Amino acid sequence: MASCDLAVIGAGPAGMAAATLAAEHGLDVVVYDENPAPGGQIYRAIETVSLARNSDLAFLGESYRAGAALARAFRASPARFMPGTTVWLVQKDRAIGILRDGKAAMVQANRIIIATGALERPVPVPGWTLPGVMTVGAAQGLLKSAAMAPSSPVVLAGKGPLLFQLAAQYVAAGVAIAAILETGARPIAALPHVWPAWRSGTIGKGLALLRAIRQGGVNIIRNVVALEAEGRGRLEAVAYRTVRGTGRIATPLLLLHEGVIANAQLTKAIPLAHEWNERQQCWQPMLDADGNSDVEGIAVAGDAGGIGGAEAAAHSGRLVALAALKALGKIGRIAHEALAETERTAWQRHLAARPFLDALYPPPDASAQLADGTLVCRCEEVTAGQIREAVSLGCAGPNQAKSFTRAGMGPCQGRMCGLTVAALIARETGQSMSEVGHYRIRPPIKPLTVGELAALE
Amino acid sequence: MSLFRRLHEDGPGDAMTVTITVDGVALQARAGESVAAAVLASSDPTSRAAPVGGAPRAPYCMMGVCFDCLMEIDGETNRQSCMVIVREGMMVKRMARPKAVTP
Amino acid sequence: MNATTAEADVIIVGGGLHGCSAAYHLAAKGLKPIVLEKHVVARHASSASAGGVRRLGRHPAEIPLAQASLELWHRLGDMLGADGNFRPSGQVRVAENEAELAACATRVGETRALGYDFEELLDRDALRRTVPAVSPHCVGGIRVARDGYAFPFKATTAFRHKAEELGARILEGAGVTALDRAGERWEVATGRGRLRAPVLVNAAGAWGREIASMLGDTAPVKPTALMMMVSDRMPHFVDPTVGAMGRKLSFKQMQSGTVVIGGGFEGKVDHATELTELDFRQLAESATNAAAIFPIMAKARLVRCWAGIEGVTPDDLPYIGPSKAAPAAFHSFAFCGHGFQLGPIVGSITAELIVNGRTNLPIEPFRVDRFA
Ligand SMILES: Cc1cc2nc3c(=O)[nH]c(=O)nc-3n(C[C@H](O)[C@H](O)[C@H](O)COP(=O)(O)OP(=O)(O)OC[C@H]3O[C@@H](n4cnc5c(N)ncnc54)[C@H](O)[C@@H]3O)c2cc1C
Ligand SMILES: Cc1cc2nc3c(=O)[nH]c(=O)nc-3n(C[C@H](O)[C@H](O)[C@H](O)COP(=O)(O)OP(=O)(O)OC[C@H]3O[C@@H](n4cnc5c(N)ncnc54)[C@H](O)[C@@H]3O)c2cc1C
Ligand code: FES
Secondary structure (H helix, E strand, O other): OEEEEEEEEOOOHHHHHHHHHHHHOOOOEEEEOOOOOOOOOOOOOHHHHHHHOHHHHHHHOHHHHOHHHHHHHHHHOOOEEEOOEEEEEEOOOOEEEEEEOOEEEEEEEEEEEEOOOEEEOOOOOOOOOOOOEEEHHHHHHHHHHHOEEEOOOEEEEEEOHHHHHHHHHHHHHOOOEEEEEEEOOOOHHHHHHHHHHHHOOHHHHHHHHHHHHHHOOOOEEEEEEEEEEEOOOOOOEEEEEEOOOEEEEEOOOEEEEEOEEEOOHHHHHOOOOEEEEOOOOEEEEOOOOOOEOOOOOEEEOHHHHOOOOHHHHHHHHHHHHHHHHHHOOOOOHHHHHHHHHHHHHHHHHHHOOHHHHHHHOOOOOOOOOOOOOOEEEOOOOEEHHHHHHHHHOOOOOHHHHHHHHOOOOOOOOOOOOHHHHHHHHHHHHOOOHHHHOOOOOOOOOOOEEHHHHHOOO | OOOEEEOOOOOOOOOOEEEEEEOOEEEEEEOOOEHHHHHHOOOOOOOEEOOOOOOEEOOOOOOOOOOOOEEEEOOEEEEEHHHOEOOOOOEEEEEOOOOOOOO | OOOOOEEOOEEEEOOOHHHHHHHHHHHHOOOOEEEEEOOOOOOOHHHHOOOEEOOOOOOHHHHHHHHHHHHHHHHHHHHHOOOOOOEOOOEEEEEOOHHHHHHHHHHHHHHHHOOOOOEEEEOHHHHHHHOOOOOOOOOEEEEEOOOEEOOHHHHHHHHHHHHHHOOOEEEEOOOEEEEEEEOOEEEEEEOOEEEEEOEEEEOOHHHHHHHHHHHOOOOOOEEEEEEEEEEOOOOOOOOOEEEEOOOOOEEEEOOOOOEEEEOOOEEEEEOOOOEEEOOHHHHHHHHHHHHHHOHHHHHOEEEEEEEEEEEEOOOOOOEEEEOOOOOOEEEEEOOOOOOOOOHHHHHHHHHHHHHOOOOOOOOHHHOOOOOO
16 A cells, blocks of 8 residues: 555645645655645636636636645645546545546555645525526536626626635636626624724735625625525526515526535545534535544544634645654654644634624525525435425434435535435424434445445555 | 637637547647636536536635536546546546435 | 433334334234334435345245245335336346356355245346346346346335334334343333333344343454445446356446446445445455446446444344343344345334244344344
8 A cells, every 4th residue: 555644635725735835844655635736716727827817817817826835835845646536535543545547546654644624615596407507606606617707697696705806807717697696685793893803904805805706797686585596407597585675687697606615525424523513504524733633543624624714724724744754753842832833823813703794794595585495415316395295294303314214325425415404303393403313424424436446446 | 609719719728638538538738728728618508417416516616615617527537627627539428317316 | 302211011122124114013913013223214324225025045044034025025015115126127146157157056056945036047048138238147046937126225215114104113313222121021221211121122222232132142243344336427327236156246227217236245334423434455356346247337437335343242143032131121133234135024023023922934043142
């Protein structure tokens, strides 16, 4: 079995920063990412854009451009980068299962940093499985990696910084936006958190985005309380309801976004100890100040440990790498202390904006107004009504819901329906989300073929 | 009409086109694009039929999470087309609903 | 139920298939049993199970029970009002070479000699007719026509619901922590209070040894994590459930098109948390076996793997029958990875022992004190 000092899973800002620092200090570092190039979600395709599509930086913006330096330093470091490599297994003994070019293998790492990032919170609306309904993140990925934009005026619906960022990028690129349907009301609850967020620069950036969008003449419809994607076989229109009335916009493309949540699939599968984050309404691993999990030698950096954003992710990556360097004897305690202090301060400055953002864009309560007919599990095509019925028949939790309804049994392994199913059960049984719990996630966290597993090296 | 269009239809990198085949029809794509991206820029954005009800589905998340972009690629069924980069001559098929043991 | 001590006719420890089956059969005989389940019904083996309803290849000691149980499987829908998705799709065991085919012939001969004719020898052509997708190198096998499979969770809950309908009670979250014989009654302490009943049934699966030792019986059991894998949906290509003579394999395609693969490969059990850890080196071998018998599987995608905890005994046979150390206590546990098929009948045996004091089925080989 191949081995390394440190395996880093994910080459977004957290993984790149961690690997660069650790490798520069002499650790044998291997970095796995299922994408073909470094960058993660925020800096997706940053290398090609900087080289071959330099002009696109004009509309992709400053915050995207910032990834180029991170990627350059990462490439220049001695860390071994394994793109196109999916990690499907991490064991508590730090054996890692990887899949690359149809070959599965196990690698033994001395330490592991999990930097698998975030995913967009799946929030079902009627019709969300129609072709033509996608996520804001998906469309942004297309813009970054393939310079693709909607062919016809697009509708963006939901809330959160990412949605406004894409809108601003579209405006800058001259892409037509039919409307932004902003769900929920911007709550007063955000006010107390304004100052730390202001200091971190978040509010300034946000206001600049909104200004750019407004200058682009985009129609922003606020206080949207219900959405429905309509069409036969394809999206044809978006129907919505606000506190004032209803409306309908014809469009072939609707992009949804309700914020991001930690991608807990891998950390849950190990399993590391997790806790329910009430503010962000998602599960996240329980970590100490250095990002260490409850399992010896396995740490988590960046958004995979709880949503902090791209800048926080890079600092968190370095902080976790420093802990690895200390543990493996590459730096002394005093050097660690000094270096870690700087990173921690910067990290916390960026984290300080989160309470404001979380309060400004509170996660929707997925269970409250979900109609019985709405699909919750996209893979197995299970509706909210079927989950409610299972509860009435005695289904006590998400794992049992699988047996009752097949929800969570399809190829996405519950990534899309997990939180919604749990929220429905919590509401029906009057329990809290942490009481209800989550699907028991098992490896392989990404499907591999029988043949690939049979040939496991 | 396609859901997505390429911003640089005749801009830089246009020479780097690759040809893939989707359900027997030739489709031009740019080097470096994912199969799902190429499909979304074609006249039919669908990737598969839902396995239970058979309704058409298209790529949804473009980051390997939702599994709605499953396609048959070079003879291998149920691959996440958003995670596979196009290659010259690639044979792609939309996944049909599997025939069940009993309906 | 807290504080006061509740009464029942029979206390059943364990809400798996065996506990629920016993509850049903007792309730059907007019008794009021209560099932005490530590977690939720079918938390363990009875939902993790592959659900094979198989007489093929059974240990001779289990065959009489398996025969009787199969008849109940075929009547399950009438009996319980739900059939647990039982499908009599047949079972086949494949021989990959002449030596294995000879072993098949010997086995079929042995079962015939015992007076059973359910196993049928298949030659190469007959195998191909029954299992067209089988690898060309396979030379024959054994087939059992009326065997099949069911959906374990549904089968277990079918027993549970019928039992409840007939007056049985199910108490979930009620792990049994202590047992006492007070006069003519068992007094049981649980996480949800104390209960009393004249008769006790131990159906605690892989944890049955703990209950047995509370009763004073020594019954060795090794909790074992049996691993399973399931593929995404595939076009229909095989009807019967398939095993192999020379490999660890259990293989079936479900109605949904998914393929469920097992064969007794073991992961790790964490005794304290009752959780399991998968062993992918072992699963790699399991995958090798599946692809060897069904080449079409090589490109099938595995979407989920899991393991269930089952009690295994030194002779690979369960414990069934009265306690030797304690009065009015009965065992039904440690089914060694093949107790799903036996669920319907063993509950009936336990009920007969309690109500009539005897059973016509031969349960001597399953004595709890056979290793004492
Ligand atoms: C779709 C999406 C778009 C976003 N866009 C923006 C944006 O434009 N601006 C912004 O400020 N924030 C954005 N965010 C928020 C963003 O997550 C963070 O700002 C930042 O990217 C977090 O960095 P990270 O290093 O923690 O994780 P990420 O950048 O998400 O990187 C994680 C990496 O891990 C890899 N990975 C995950 N699982 C595996 C596995 N099993 N095997 C191998 N590799 C794996 C992924 O391929 C990815 O490259 C976005 C989030 C999402 C989900
Ligand atoms: C992966 C797998 C595949 C299998 N495949 C097959 C197959 O194809 N064919 C076949 O015939 N058999 C098969 N089996 C075996 C079969 O599933 C089991 O023999 C059967 O389900 C056992 O049922 P049970 O009720 O004895 O045990 P369980 O279902 O394990 O039930 C025991 C219950 O007792 C509870 N309990 C334990 N201690 C206490 C306590 N102190 N107080 C209260 N409750 C307690 C547990 O929580 C548990 O719910 C398989 C088993 C596994 C794990
Ligand atoms: S589009 Fe979601 S997994 Fe590919």
